[in-house]
């Protein structure tokens with residue numbers, strides 16, 4: 001494989017992203033793909049240092065612009081240190097949250113100016129747009145129930161603790177992004193058992209990988 005493939009998983013709290021990433025990674029490794037599993041905020045030493053500042057709520061008093069810039073700083077480090085080198089050596093990168101989380105959590109529910117968000121996004125990703133984004137869609141009340149059960153005694157993080165109404169706006173924002181970028185995004189109904197979700201995730205990923213290799217061989221045949 002020449003250039004690799006960059007897949008992101010998005011969705012609200014408790015949508016099952018990490019379970020699905022683990023299952024997909026195992027399946028792709030069985031087929032001998034070179035797989036890198038990573039997550040945001042974090043994924044590189046620099047970005048993991050910023051993660052704690054964001055999720056503890058330490059940056060919250062300084063406002064949503066500050067938080068958006070910190071997510072972007074973490075993302076830039078993660079892209080340059082981990083994602084781009086992996087994709088360039090031919091790996092398939094599976095990333096738990098990426099730019100759509102910033103568009104939704106900071107842009108939409110942080111009420112930030114779209115031009116500001118677009119400028120910050122451009123700097124953060126520096127051209128590293130995902131090839132495929134799977135949006136795991138789930139009713140926020142169910143998602144929060146799952147997230148609470150998973151968390152046990154730990155307290156909710158800075159973004160999870162917001163009201164159900166805020167989580168509802170996030171769900172709609174994800175669906176709006178998916179509708180406006182249908183070539184990149186696939187919405188997967190996540191309220192079903194993990195096996196059913198996994199089936200659709202696998203189908204979407206293999207279709208995208210096959211489409212990519214078909215267009216790659218076409219490009220070679222045309223050359």
Ligand code: TYD
Pocket residue numbers: 012013014039040041055071096097098099101102103105106157159160
């Ligand atoms: P995390 O503990 O990784 O949980 P999960 O992805 O399972 O929900 O928490 C990440 C939190 O950070 C989550 O509430 C979403 C939020 N977030 C943003 O607000 N903006 C971003 O750009 C990213 C990547 C995450």
